[in-house]
Amino acid sequence: MTTIITSPRENALAALFGGTFDPIHYGHIKPVIALAGLVGLQRVTLLPNNVPPHRPQPEATALQRLTMVQLAIDDVGSSLLDIDDRELRRANPSWTVETFETLRRERGANAPLGFIIGQDSLLSLPQWHRGLELLDICHLLVCARPGYGATMATPALQSWLEARLTRDARQLHRQPAGLIYLAQTPLLDISASSIRERRHAGRRCDDMISPSVQRYIDEQGLYR
Template identity: 65%
Template sequence: MPINPAAPPTLHAFFGGTFDPIHYGHLRPVEALAKEVGLNQVTLLPNHVPPHRPQPEANAQQRLKMVALAIAENPLFAVDDRELHRTSPSYTIDTLETIRKERGASLPLAFIIGQDSLLTLHKWHRWQALLDVCHLLVLARPGYSQQMDTPELQQWLEQHRVTDATQLSLRPEGAIYLADTPLLDVSATEIRERRHQGISCDDLLPRAVQRYIELQGLYR
C-alpha cells in the first residue's frame, strides 16, 4: 500500500511512573487510551528517584524487570530505562526535553498522566514548560475532582484542552486531552499491603510479575 504523504505523523506517547510494582491500574487504562487516541506504541519510563513521593521498596533493577515481564507479550508497550541511570532526582521535564531533542522539533509527542497528577501538576518542577515539549494525555482516576484547584489553573486547562484526539497528531505539542478511560481502583500501595498480609495479587497485576515478586521476596 503506498504511503499517503498527507497523513499526519504518528503520535509518540510516554508514560512515567515508579512502577513499584507495575499493575493493571497502569496497563489497562493506557491500553484503552491507545485505542481512543490511536497510539501505536507507548513507552514506559520507570522513575529512579521520584522527587515528590516516598522512595520505592524495590530497587531500580527489580522494577525494570517487573516492567519488562508485564509488557513482554504486549506489542503496544516499550520501555526506556534512561531515568534509572540517574543518581539525582528524576524530573519529568528534563527527560521530556531530552526526548524532544532526540526526536526533532516536528514530531508529535505526548506524556500520559492520571487525573490525580493533573490536579497537582502546578507543584511539579517547571510544570509550565511541559506543554512546550509535548501534549498531555490525562487518564481518568476514580475519586478525583474534574476541576482544577483555582480559577487560574482551570483557565489554563481550558485554554489548552482539545476534545478531538485527531488534533494531537497535527502539531508537535501544546494540547491537553482528557481521556474517557476506565476507572480502575488499583494501587501499588494495595498490592504491597496484600503482600504484607500474604494475600494473592493475581487479580491486580500480571501473573509473571506476581511470580517475580514472590521469587525476589518483595513487599513482605
C-alpha cells in the same frame, strides 16, 4: 537489562508513560491500552522513574522494577508497549520536564510528543518542578482516575486547562505539543501502595497484577 525501545513510524504521535512501578499493575496497563485505542497510538513507551523527588523511595530496586515492567509487557503480548530505561540510569532525581526536554531534542521540534498521566497528576501538576512548562514540550494525555474530579485548584488554573483542552484526538497527531486530552479510560481502583500493603499482610494480589509479575514478586520475596 538495557533499554528496550523501538521507533514508531516517522511523525506518529509518540507517547510516554512514567511511573515508579513499585510494582507495575493493571491500574497502569489497562487504562494505557484503552487510551492507545482512543487516541490512535502505535506505541506507548513506559518510563520507569529512578529517584522520585516528591514520593517515598521505592521498596524494589531499579533492576527489579525494570524486570517487572518487562514481564508485564510480555504478559500483554502486544507490540504496543516498550521501555525506555534512561531515568533508571541516573543517579540524581528524575525531573519529568528535563527528561522531556531531552526527548524533544532527540525527536526534533515538529514531532508530536505526548506524556500520559492520571487525572490526579493533572490536578497536582502546578506543584511539580516546572510542571506547567511541560505543555511547551508535549501534549498531556490524561487517564481517568477514580475519586478525582476535572476542576483545577484555582480559577486561573482552570482557565489554563480549558484553553488547552481538545476533544479531537486527531489534533494530537497534527501538532508537536500544547494540548490536553481527557480520556474516558477504565476506572480501576488499584494502586501500588495497596498492593504493597496486601503483600505486607501476607495476601496475594493476583487480581491486581499480571501472572508473571506475581511470580517474580514471589520469587524475589518482595513487599514482605
